[in-house]
Amino acid sequence: MTGTCEDPQPRVGFFTDTSVCIGCKACEVACKEWNAIPDTGLDFTGKSYDNTGGLGADTWRHVAFIEQRKPLGGQDTGRSTVDLGMPAMPGQEEGSEFRWLMASDVCKHCTHAACLDVCPTGALFRTEFGTVVVQEDICNGCGYCVPACPYGVIDQREDDGRVWKCTMCYDRLGAGQEPACAKACPTDSIQFGELDVLRARADERLAQLHDAGIDDAQLYGRDPDDGVGGTSAFFLLLDRPEVYGLPPDPVVTTRDLPTMWRRAATAAGALLVGLAATFLGSKR
Amino acid sequence: MTDIHEQDSAAPPDRTAVTGRRKGRGRGEQPMVPDASFASYYGRPVLNKPTWQARDIAGYFFLGGLAGASSVLAAGAQLTGRPALARGCKAGALVAISGSLFALVHDLGRPARFVNMLRVAKPTSPMSVGTWLLTAYGPAAGAAAVSELTGLLPRVGRVASVAAGLLGPAVAAYTAPLLANTAVPTWHAGHRDLPFVFVGSAAAAAGGLGMLVAPVAEAGPARRAVLTGALCELTAAARMERTMGLAAEPLHTGRGGTLMRAARALTVTGAVLGGMLGRRSRAAAVLGGVAALAGSACTRFGIFHAGVASAEDPKYTVRPQRERLRASGL
Numbered sequence: 097m098t099g100t101c102e103d104p105q106p107r108v109g110f111f112t113d114t115s116v117c118i119g120c121k122a123c124e125v126a127c128k129e130w131n132a133i134p135d136t137g138l139d140f141t142g143k144s145y146d147n148t149g150g151l152g153a154d155t156w157r158h159v160a161f162i163e164q165r166k167p168l169g170g171q172d173t174g175r176s177t178v179d180l181g182m183p184a185m186p187g188q189e190e191g192s193e194f195r196w197l198m199a200s201d202v203c204k205h206c207t208h209a210a211c212l213d214v215c216p217t218g219a220l221f222r223t224e225f226g227t228v229v230v231q232e233d234i235c236n237g238c239g240y241c242v243p244a245c246p247y248g249v250i251d252q253r254e255d256d257g258r259v260w261k262c263t264m265c266y267d268r269l270g271a272g273q274e275p276a277c278a279k280a281c282p283t284d285s286i287q288f289g290e291l292d293v294l295r296a297r298a299d300e301r302l303a304q305l306h307d308a309g310i311d312d313a314q315l316y317g318r319d320p321d322d323g324v325g326g327t328s329a330f331f332l333l334l335d336r337p338e339v340y341g342l343p344p345d346p347v348v349t350t351r352d353l354p355t356m357w358r359r360a361a362t363a364a365g366a367l368l369v370g371l372a373a374t375f376l377g378s379k380r
Numbered sequence: 381m382t383d384i385h386e387q388d389s390a391a392p393p394d395r396t397a398v399t400g401r402r403k404g405r406g407r408g409e410q411p412m413v414p415d416a417s418f419a420s421y422y423g424r425p426v427l428n429k430p431t432w433q434a435r436d437i438a439g440y441f442f443l444g445g446l447a448g449a450s451s452v453l454a455a456g457a458q459l460t461g462r463p464a465l466a467r468g469c470k471a472g473a474l475v476a477i478s479g480s481l482f483a484l485v486h487d488l489g490r491p492a493r494f495v496n497m498l499r500v501a502k503p504t505s506p507m508s509v510g511t512w513l514l515t516a517y518g519p520a521a522g523a524a525a526v527s528e529l530t531g532l533l534p535r536v537g538r539v540a541s542v543a544a545g546l547l548g549p550a551v552a553a554y555t556a557p558l559l560a561n562t563a564v565p566t567w568h569a570g571h572r573d574l575p576f577v578f579v580g581s582a583a584a585a586a587g588g589l590g591m592l593v594a595p596v597a598e599a600g601p602a603r604r605a606v607l608t609g610a611l612c613e614l615t616a617a618a619r620m621e622r623t624m625g626l627a628a629e630p631l632h633t634g635r636g637g638t639l640m641r642a643a644r645a646l647t648v649t650g651a652v653l654g655g656m657l658g659r660r661s662r663a664a665a666v667l668g669g670v671a672a673l674a675g676s677a678c679t680r681f682g683i684f685h686a687g688v689a690s691a692e693d694p695k696y697t698v699r700p701q702r703e704r705l706r707a708s709g710l
Contacts (some may be wrong), residue, residue: 119604125462151428160421161699163554185691214504216497219496220617234499237490238494241487242430243428244563247426250428271607340622343426345702349560352571353561359571359572363556364553364554365549367548370612371583373608374602
C-alpha cells in the first residue's frame with residue numbers, strides 16, 4: 097500500500113482480421129453454445145451462405161458472406177486459368193475474376209456506447225475490462241438501447257422482453273479465459289487480447305496487406321478519434337464497411353444530446369411563456 | 381454482389397431511382413451526380429429497428445404533450461378565474477397522463493420491472509429524465525384534478541395546479557430528445573427543431589381540449605393556444621424538414637408521409653375552425669378542437685412511423701455517413 101494505483105485491468109478487445117476468415121461459422125456456434133443462446137429457427141435467406149442475417153438478441157456473432165466480381169487482391173494466378181464452365185453472375189462476362197469476403201461481426205463495445213448512455217435502469221454497465229454488458233436481472237425491456245445503437249447490435253428477445261447482446265464472454269474473462277468465439281476460431285481471424293497490443297498488431301497486418309497490393313484493406317473501429325471513440329472490437333476489412341452491413345461513419349447519438357437538451361429547454365420555456373401569454377388581453 | 385441495384389428486385393421502387401439504375405425503357409434524366417449509388421449488405425438494414433409499438437410510444441408522446449400543456453392552461457385558467465376551462469383541463473391532464481403512463485409501462489418488455497427506472501437518474505438518458513419528470517408531475521396533476529373535481533383540500537389543489545403547470549412544459553418537451561437521441565436517421569437528423577414541433581403540437585392539442593371542455597366565453601386562451609401552437613408546430617416542422625437532408629424523405633413518403641399530411645391538414649383545420657371561427661360558434665369550436673387534437677396525434681404517429689421507415693432502409697444510414705466521409709476527404 098504505497099498509495100500508487102496501478103491500472104488493475106487493461107482494456108481488452110477483439111481484432112477480427114477478415115482477410116483470413118474462412119466463413120466456417122465456428123464463432124457463431126461457439127457463442128451460441130457457451131452463452132446458451134436460444135435458436136433463431138432455420139431461416140433461409142436465399143442470398144448467400146449467410147442464413148443468420150445479422151446481429152440481434154439471439155445472434156451475438158454473425159458471419160457475413162459477400163460475393164464480388166473482383167480479383168483477389170495480390171493474387172497472381174498466371175494467365176492460364178482454366179474455364180470450368182461455372183455459371184457467371186448475372187450481367188457479367190464469363191470467366192472474370194471472383195472473390196468471397198467473409199467477416200465475423202460482433203458487438204463493438206464502443207468507447208462511447210450509446211446503449212449504455214441511454215439505458216434508464218442502469219442495466220447496461222461498463223465492466224472492468226472496458227466492455228459493455230447487460231445485467232439481465234435489471235433490464236426491464238424498455239427497448240431504448242435498440243434504436244440507440246448505431247451498428248444495429250443489441251435487440252429485444254421477443255418471448256423474454258429483455259435486451260441481449262454480446263458480453264465478450266464476461267464470465268470467461270473473469271476466469272482468465274478468452275471468449276468462446278476467439279477460442280473456437282480456427283484461423284485466428286478473431287483475435288482476443290489487450291486492446292493496445294491488438295491495435296499495434298492490426299497496424300502491422302494492414303501495412304503487410306497494403307504492401308501486397310491490397311489497397312482496399314482498411315481498419316474499422318481502430319481510430320480512437322472516430323464518432324464512437326474507437327471500439328473494443330475492431331476489424332480489418334477488405335472493402336468499404338457498408339458492404340459488410342456496417343455503418344461507414346457511426347456517431348454516438350449522445351454527442352448531440354447537450355444540444356437537444358438546450359433546444360428542449362428553450363422549447364419548454366417558449367411553451368410556458370406562450371401559453372401564459374394566451375391569458376393576456378381580453379377576458380374572453 | 382452487394383451493390384443494392386445489382387440484386388434486390390424486392391427493393392422498394394425508390395431504390396432504383398436512388399441508385400441511378402434504370403430498368404426497362406431507359407427513359408428519364410441522366411443523374412447529375414456521378415455516383416449516387418450506395419452499397420449495402422443485401423439491402424439489409426444497418427440498424428435494428430425500434431421495438432416500440434406505435435400505439436404505445438407515439439400515443440405516449442401525444443398524451444404526455446396533451447397533459448403537460450393542458451396543465452399550463454389549467455393553471456392559467458385557475459389564476460384568471462375561468463373555472464370551466466380550469467376544471468376541464470385539469471381533468472383532461474389527469475386522464476392523459478394516466479393513459480400515457482399506462483402506455484409507457486405497457487410497452488416495456490417486463491412491465492413488472494417498471495420500478496427499475498427509479499434505480500438511477502441519468503441525464504444522458506432522456507427516458508430516465510422523463511421518468512423522474514413524470515414522477516414529480518404525475519402526482520401534481522393528479523392532486524390538482526382530484527381536488528378540483530371533489531372540492532377537497534382546495535389550497536393543496538391550487539398549489540398542485542401551479543406545480544403541474546410549471547412542470548407541464550418539461551413533460552411536453554422532453555419527449556423530443558427522447559426520440560432524437562437515437563441512431564434512427566429521421567429522428568436524429570431533426571434533433572434541433574423537433575422540440576419545437578413537439579411543444580407546438582402539445583399547445584395545439586391542449587387548446588383543442590380547452591375548446592371542447594370550456595364554453596366559448598371562457599375558451600379565449602384555448603383558441604389562442606391552438607393558433608400559436610399550430611403556427612409553432614408547422615413552422616418548426618417545415619424548418620426541420622428543410623435541414624435534415626435525405627432523412628426528411630420518410631416524412632413525405634409511405635405511412636409517415638400520409639400521417640404528416642393528415643397532421644398538417646387537421647392542424648390547419650383546427651386553427652381556422654377552432655381558433656378563429658370558434659369565437660362565435662360552439663359547434664365550430666368543438667369541431668376545431670377535435671381536429672387540433674387529431675392533428676397533434678397524427679404528428680406524433682407520423683414522426684414515429686417515418687423514423688421506423690428510416691431505420692428499415694440502409695440508404696438513410698449509409699448515404700449521409702458516406703457523404704460526410706467524402707466531405708471530410710476520406
